[in-house]
Every structure is written in structure tokens, then in C-alpha cells.
Amino acid sequence: MVATSTTSKVSVRDLTIRYGQNAVLRNASFEIPENEIFGIIGPAGSGKTSFLRALNRMDEFTPGMSVDGSITLDGKDVQTWRNLYALRRRIGVVFPLPVGLPLSVYGNVALSPRLRGMKRPDLDDIVERCLRRAALWDEVKDRLDALGSLLSGGQQQRLTIARALSQEPDLLLLDEFSIAVDPVTTMRIEDVLKELKKEVTIVLVTNLVQQARRLASRTAFFLNGECVEVGETEELFTGTVQDQRTRDYVEGRFG
């Protein structure tokens, strides 16, 4: 057994993403290894979220969005996947602002298993497991029937994490998940992510470069639609970088 797997979960080749005529990511190419946390850092508007949307095939319901080049998941190009529902079921996504579905706490987490046809008591198990993993169980175990949207912002964010986990994804996309979560809870979720990566490949988009440093084995640096650098995370912070802009960004000297 080797500690770090060398197979790629996701391969990105010459990826260009456009909204109308406006290319917001250009010719990006990199590999996301299996069962690792892969960080993506970069300033606002650099194309990080757009990449996640392309990976999950959200271009299908985003008018004007077009994707060129290829993204392969387990060797299969997502652009040519026949069953997009099956593709999306394998990919859990958490967006920066939590969207609590108008269902109970239980209903939010049980929705995806229900869509797969799961019934009680299996449902109860998976709901509890996912809520525990998202570090939310203790806070909501007495009010599973309350509306999800009545939870606090941070709790809702963990609810969406639990919901993503309930898909039992093999790829988890986290887009600035800690934006609405307090530091203590963030740390707890980070611990969970370190556990999770044994089973799930995680793509972590973050504005907190230190979070990438704590969690990600490899990290990509996006800047204005360009994938400037991809490498071992520690290298980006301490080793040699190919592009001085990377070092400037991670050290907070940007201007």
C-alpha cells in the first residue's frame, strides 16, 4: 500500500470556460489525484467556482456558459456523459452560501438517499451518520423535524455539507465552505475532511490560503482565468515556485 495514490480522479485538459464571449478560465490543465484534498486558491473572479460548475455539468442550466477542452472523471469525459443525473449523484457540491431546501433538517439530509429509493430505517442511519460527519448532529439531534432554514447560517452550511455527504459521493467539491462558519466549527469540519479523504476525493476552493496549506496535498493557483501554478502545497509556500505571482499571493503580498 502506498500512502498517496498516484492515479488521477480528475484530469483537466486545455479547459476553457466562457460566459458568452468572455473567457473566465483559459487553457487550464492539471490532474486531481484520487483520495486527496486538492486545493484551489486565487483572488475573486479568477474562475474557481466556474471550474466547479463545469465539473458538475452545471453549464447545462447556466445560460451562456460554454466549456471547451476536457474534464475527465475516472477516465470518462464529463462533457459526453450520457446520464448527467448519475454523474451529479457521484459529485457532492457545497456552495459558499448555504441553500437550505424548504424541508426539515431530516428531510434535507434524507432527500438524496430518498431519490435513490432508500427507506427507513436505513434512512435514519445515513442521516445520523452524515450529520455527525458534518459536526452538526449534537446541535440538531433534538430538532430533526424543524425546518432547515431555521438553523443559524453556520448550521445551515454544515447542513449542506451533510446533504452533500448523503449522496455518498466519490468526489466532493467544497466552494469556500467556511465563509459562514465560525473558526471553531471550521476546525472541526477540517478534521472531518482529513478523515473523509481516505474514501473521497475532495476539491477545496478556498480564499484562506492557510486553509489550503493545512488541508491540501496539492494546490492550484488561479489568477484572472489563468491556472498559474499547480504543485505540492508546501512547495507553493516554501519551495521554489515557477511564477513569482504565486509566492506573492500566498504570502499576502498582492497588489
Add this chain to the structure above:
Amino acid sequence: MFERTELNARNDRTQALVKVLFGVMTVLLALPVLIILGMLVVRGGPMISWEFLTADPTNGMTEGGIYPALVGTIWLVSVALLISVPIGIAAALYLSEYARDTWMTRAINLAIINLAGVPSIVHALFGVGAFVLFFKFGTSILAASLTLAIMTLPVVIVATRESLQAVPHEFREACWNMGATRWQTIRRIVLPNSISGILTGVILEVSRTAGETAPIMFTGAAMFLPFLPQSVMDQTMALSLHLFAISTQVTDVPEELPYGVALVLIGLVLALNAVSIGFRTWLRGRKKW
């Protein structure tokens, strides 16, 4: 620094003036409604009795009750609802949840809006041509209700679509992102959160058809027919047509009789509206976002 200036004082005066002006407008607006209702209650109220509601009209419709017309109107409106609500909801679901924004859907949307503006007498003639003659339903409840249904379909579609659009789009995307199909998303998230609103809007719109006269006059309603309909293939009396008849076609009608009929008709519409408003209040208490 926070002293009142001349400008403050002027703003306050304008504010007070505008408020009074709008208040007067609102009262003026409510006045006709109050007068109509008041007249109906004062003049028609004494007519209303159990007898009036449950007896057949007699003596050339100058005496007796309105039972067949009341039952007929309930038939016409119910059958029209049964036809237009499922079709309208299905069409609105398609337009709101499935159709892409192409010139086709734009054309259809435009057609729906225009259809809502077609005068009811035109619908009546269409109903005669299509349902009475072409489909050979004859003059019957079925033909009349189909005509009413066609007439109300656009408003049903628009009311439904508005309720569907009121469900935030992020909910749909969150659901699709989990791999839910469009239909799963509709069934689990969109419909449960809009169905009460849909039904409210639809009842509100459709209850208006209780008062329509032209579309049913040539297609299924009869001036005088003191029997209850046995099936949708029968003709029937209707409150609106009855009111028209005793006000304009029959002589020697007691002066108070039309007021009584009109009061029952308005009462029926208001009762339906009350149901849908109650529904809406109940729904507000359960709103989930």
C-alpha cells in the same frame, strides 16, 4: 446640527398631503363596491330564504325559487374547473420547469397573454362551433363548461406559473446538483411549496366564471328548465343567465327578485374566494423560507 430646516418642514407637508390624497383615492375606489353590495343586501336580502334557494321558479319565472339555476351554476363551474385546472397546471409546469427560452416558448407565452384578452362573446361563438357542433356535444353542460374552461385556461396558466416562479431558483439548482431529475425536483420541492398558492390563485380566477353569461348562453344554459341536470350531457339553468332573463326578457317580475338572484350569485363567488383566502392564510403560516 439636527435642527428642523425649512426643507424638513416642506417634506413633512408634502408627505401629509400625499398620504391624504392616496387615502381619498382608496376610499373612492371602495365606494362603488360598497354601494353595490349595500344595494344588493338591502333590496335582495329580504328575498333570501331557504324556500328561495330550494324551490323551482314558477309562474313564468316571476315567482318561486332559483334552485335549478343555483345547482346548474355549481355544475358548470365545477366541470369547468375539473377541465381547466389539470390542463392549466400541466401547461404551466411545462412552460416554467421544462421549456427552454426559445422563440417557440416566447410565442406560446404571447399567445396565452393574448388569449386572456379575447372577449367572452368570441369564446362563446368558438364554443358553439367547436363543442356544440363539431364535437356534437350539443347544447350541454359539457359544451358550456368546456367553453368556460378554454376561456379561463390562460388565467389558470398565468396564476400557476407565478406561483411556481415564486419558489426560489436556488432550490432547484441545489436539487439538480444532487442528481435529482427535473420531475423529482418538481415533485419534492417545487410543487409542495407552490401547490396551495396555485390552487388559491386558480380558485380566485375561476370563481369569476360563475358570473359569465355569454359563453354559456349558446352552449349549454337554458333560460327556463325547471329540472336538475342528470349528466353533463344535459342542459341546465344558471344563475347568471337567470338573472339576465328575469331582468330583460320576462315581464311582470317583482322588482326585488333580480336583487335576490344577484345576491346569491355574488354570495357564491365570495364564498369561493373566502375559501381560497382562508387557504392562503393557512399557507402563509407554513411558508418554508
